[in-house]
Structures are given as structure tokens and as C-alpha cells.
Amino acid sequence: xxxxxxxxxxxxxKINRQHVQLVFVLxxxxxxxxxxxxxxxxxxxxx
Amino acid sequence: MILLLALTAGLLAGLVWxxxxxxxxxxxxxxxxxxxxxxxxxxxxxxxxPITRGTFPEWLVVGCLLASQILLLGFAWLNRRIPGxxxxxxxxxxxxxxxxxxxxxxxxxxxxxxxxxxxERLLDIQTGSRIGAKDILLHPEQTRLEWLADRFLPPVWxxxxxxxxxxxVLIAFGAFWLLAKPESSIQLKKRGIPL
Numbered sequence: 001x002x003x004x005x006x007x008x009x010x011x012x013x014k015i016n017r018q019h020v021q022l023v024f025v026l027x028x029x030x031x032x033x034x035x036x037x038x039x040x041x042x043x044x045x046x047x
Numbered sequence: 048m049i050l051l052l053a054l055t056a057g058l059l060a061g062l063v064w065x066x067x068x069x070x071x072x073x074x075x076x077x078x079x080x081x082x083x084x085x086x087x088x089x090x091x092x093x094x095x096x097p098i099t100r101g102t103f104p105e106w107l108v109v110g111c112l113l114a115s116q117i118l119l120l121g122f123a124w125l126n127r128r129i130p131g132x133x134x135x136x137x138x139x140x141x142x143x144x145x146x147x148x149x150x151x152x153x154x155x156x157x158x159x160x161x162x163x164x165x166x167e168r169l170l171d172i173q174t175g176s177r178i179g180a181k182d183i184l185l186h187p188e189q190t191r192l193e194w195l196a197d198r199f200l201p202p203v204w205x206x207x208x209x210x211x212x213x214x215x216v217l218i219a220f221g222a223f224w225l226l227a228k229p230e231s232s233i234q235l236k237k238r239g240i241p242l
Contacts, residue, residue: 022074026058029077029222031087033050034095035119036139037218038146038153039211040163040179040197041048 049209053219057226064227075229079125086118094180105177109151112181116143130228135221142214145195150175152183154196159210160184162200182210 065072089111092099103111120143123136146153160178161169178184187193197210 018071018074022072024080025074025077026054026226028080028083029054029225030051031083032119032122032135033054033218033222035083035087035090035115036123036135036142037050037211037215038142038181038197039049039209039215040153040155040160040182041207041209 048207049211050215050219050222053223054226057223060223060227061229073230075126075129075131075225077126077129079122082118082122082125086115086122088115090115113143113147113151116146129225130230131221131224131226133221134217134224138214138217138219138221140214141195141217142212145192145212145214146181148191149185149196150183152177153181153212154185154190154193155179155182155210156187156190156196156198157184159198159200162203162208163210 062072093103093108093111094100116139120136120139123132123139126132127136142153155178157169157174160172160182163179172178172184174184174186174189176184182197185196187196190196195213197212197215199211199213199216201207201209
């Protein structure tokens, strides 16, 4: 168990702060463009 | 879908550009990120979430959609100094203007919609009814600011058919620019990176 926790901590340390920031920015931008854009494609129109 | 493709293309272009310049990719430094999550939530519930979509009255959907877009415009305005955001803001304003002028939804003409759905299905949809996630079926003569509506289409031979507005084009271009070149020339100079 201790080993697993240590491994988890080590993996977490490897995650760069900038990578986390990039993920947040990408998710935010995806929400921004989906929220403000209004294209209609065949799949969406069928609903 | 096309907007997410623009984001992906922008990210790839940014990564290639950063690699070519020999420095790590720097994501755009967006502030007030919490506002996007708060702004998108009502729209997500009334438009996108399958279990709740279609369960709300029309007035509430319109209210949530417009409120959500105004808040997202606020977020974009707060980050207006980031390269690409001004183009994106123009797109948001254009889409918001045409939607607010047409019952809160993006108008699409029957002629344009006929490229997206079969004729039989189109005959079942009455003029003035919702079609798709955010669109409303309206004849061009009934549409206010028709030139800002979903009126552009890819070539007929394209396997992916989508109708989009001028605002969508600007939003896609702005999003691409944001990720492809997230730092202005001044910021790059400050970091000592040659242009």
C-alpha cells in the first residue's frame, strides 16, 4: 500500500503544472466556442 | 464539430510553431476561467445534456442560451488582450445579435436545411420551429439580420455537411489564432525568443 502511494505521489509530481494549465485552457476554450458558436450539422439537426 | 476542429488545428499549429522555434509551447494565459464554467453550465443543461434536453419550456431555453452567451462574451471581453480574442469577440457579437433578433435561436432557411436533412424530415418541421441544437427554421424574408444567419455550406461533394454563420467563421478563426499563436510579439520579445 505504501509503495502504491509513493508511486502515485511520484506520478503526480511528473504532471507538469503547465500541462494542467493547458488542459484547463483547452476545456475552457472548447466550452467557449461550443457555447457561442451555432453551426448546424446533419447529426445535430436530426434531433 | 467544426469549431472543435478549429481548436484542434490551432493547437497543432501552435505546437509545430513552438517546436520550430525551439521553445516549449505556452498556452494562452486566460484569466477568470471559472466564468466559462459558470456561463456554459445553463446552456449545457438545456441544450447539450441528453437527459435534460427537451424537458424545459422554450422561454427558459431561450433565457439560458442568451444569458450563457452574454456571460461568455463577458469572459472573452475580460481576456480581450490575448491575440485572437478580438476576432472571437466579433464572432460572438455577430451570433448573439442575430440570435437575439430571431427569438433567441440561430435562423436557418429551409433551402440551407435541405442540405442537412432529408426532404421528408424537413416537411415535418414547421417554419418557426426549432431545428438542431440552436437553430430555428425561418424563411429568409422572415429573418432579421439574414446575412448573419446559418447560410454558408461546404461544397456539395463534401462528406460532412454543416451550415454555419459569419459569426461561426470568426469564432473558429479566433479560436485557431488563440492556440496557434498564444503570445504576442511583445511577449515573445520579453521572453527573449526571436521572432
